[in-house]
Amino acid sequence: MNAFEVRRNRLYDWMAMEGVALAMFEDCESRRDPSLRWLTGQPGDALLFLSLDRQSLLVPWDINMAVLYAQAEMVVPYAEFERRPINALRAAVEFLKTPFGSKVEIPAVTPYPVFLQYVEALSDFDILCRNSGIQEAAQQLRAIKDEEEIRIYRKAADITNNIITLLENNIRSGSLKTETDVALFIENEGRRQGCDGTGFETLAAGPARSFGIHAFPPYTGGPFAAPGMSILDFGLKYLGYTTDVTLTFVRGALSNQQEKMLTLTERAYKLAFSMIQDGVSARKVAVSVDALFEKSKKAMPHGLGHGIGLEAHEAPALQSRSDNTWQLKPGMIFTLEPGLYDPVMGGCRLENDILLSDTGVEALTKARIIRL
Amino acid sequence: MNAFEVRRNRLYDWMAMEGVALAMFEDCESRRDPSLRWLTGQPGDALLFLSLDRQSLLVPWDINMAVLYAQAEMVVPYAEFERRPINALRAAVEFLKTPFGSKVEIPAVTPYPVFLQYVEALSDFDILCRNSGIQEAAQQLRAIKDEEEIRIYRKAADITNNIITLLENNIRSGSLKTETDVALFIENEGRRQGCDGTGFETLAAGPARSFGIHAFPPYTGGPFAAPGMSILDFGLKYLGYTTDVTLTFVRGALSNQQEKMLTLTERAYKLAFSMIQDGVSARKVAVSVDALFEKSKKAMPHGLGHGIGLEAHEAPALQSRSDNTWQLKPGMIFTLEPGLYDPVMGGCRLENDILLSDTGVEALTKARIIRL
Structure with missing residues (x-):
């Protein structure tokens, strides 16, 4: 049985438990769902129907x-259904002989007006559209990586680490000078080393722009690693799975305030890392980091981290939001990424990809604050 | 009055007509809505509330x-609301003194389960979530570009055309050899000429991969413009607005079947272009192109074109789907992009950005089938 069949089988089991006769996944331009790739290998732009009798x-x-x-x-090609998901679902219940009156689950992200259209078009079925449904079940399964996925991640992290070293050397030697130099070096070198590409648009922000959590535009022709603090946030995708790291490059003498931002960020990272263990509440880790910053009258304007995988942001969430109930478990791969941002002094962030396994906690990537 | 105020005023008028007291726009990672940028200039990741008394x-x-x-x-920073949209909406009805019982419109793409949460959390209001609501009103207004937007597009198209010429020269001279060479040349040169970056991930597919409508991965280290048909699909973003063009590079002798694909694609493009005029049904143009291909027992597996703007795909749709009711109107900028794909022979596509104005029809971009 291949990995896709194993994964589909786990969802068929879930469907049996929940009494769902037919479940639909949708990956389209406006609503990406990488679970479809995780279940079939199809890179994107498709519908997937899973039937309780274990047919896909x-x-x-x-x-x-x-x-x-x-x-x-x-x-069956989507063109057969005029590329309309409701038409495809109507055909699927026929092909797969879904019994009238049974539960048919559509994606939880289906917009309310579209949900009403499904209900009208499939009035012979009990249409489910819910949080805690099959999409969430798939996301929760995806939060725990299997052996094959961890093997892929080690390779992706190796390439990322090679490129971190090359970036440091080339920035020190002066061969990479601008934000664009740095970002395109990653695009080029990542592919040369066997990656699919970058996992999201690289954010390269020199000192004048590093105050932005996500620099806008993502990179420009302006100077990178000039005096002050520069942020470089990038990920490399290997067989669909992306890493996600952030380095801060520091050049020249900083103000006391800037030094304090760096020290606090590193301290926050170490505190978070030290708390990672099987069963720990992800929220508790994030709240501890928030408290550390607050003691110095600083605040981090974003979450502490997030799972990574086929998506750059996936489960689990490492956030202090009160509704965050995630516990960290072996097999999870996630970022820790404390940072501080100031419109005048600039910003700094340190982000690595962490694997929690049965044998311990490991930073797969080697991003750091680099003083030039 | 600046352009953002003019645009917001048009929506305030719409709200008055529809009796909507408060309307919410959301741009977040999982549900992008560039209307928010169009209305405020904010590049992304925000909520926007518009109140009937013309406050934003x-x-x-x-x-x-x-x-x-x-x-x-x-x-008001999102962090004030724990970065939860429902909290922000609850605060907005207080700040903006929205009368109890009045109509509050949330984004039409709100997932059904989230819609239920809004309804519960704001039980004192009449929550609307609908197609043909304010999001669609904004999208329809965005389909007609204003003078400022057309000025931006002319500049974006100029840069795109410069780069098409450079690409042709550098491919002919042999200095760009691989898919990655070509894609990163565009990233670099686009920024050098003042663009924000590319509007979507460049698709560069040599003859071995051009059968894919959207090549996967988007570009690799493999050869580009080798003997056969290569497809290059890219867009350059200038002040937020993206172009979208596709060139086919042809090298060496082709089979009769391949020549036929190219001839048909060019013929389809010319047919479509000749039909563009004020008031024409977008569906009718697309159906005519489908019919042309069908006469030669070919089929185009995607739509004929789409509006472009702050999004790479926006209104109007130039598709043959039976529910497509768009009419082309002066001020619209859209692509025409017929193409044919074959798993053995490869693929070809020709795509340009067309401006329909009061004075006529103009191809802003100069993409073409280039024989090397």
């Missing part, structure tokens, strides 16, 4: 791509 | 960024 029907936009990459019992 | 409240994730770019009567 893939409906890809690009049939040539599906033939090359995807794995499902049945494959 | 912006709630940005990154307050430093908002200070720099955004324009609204009131600005």
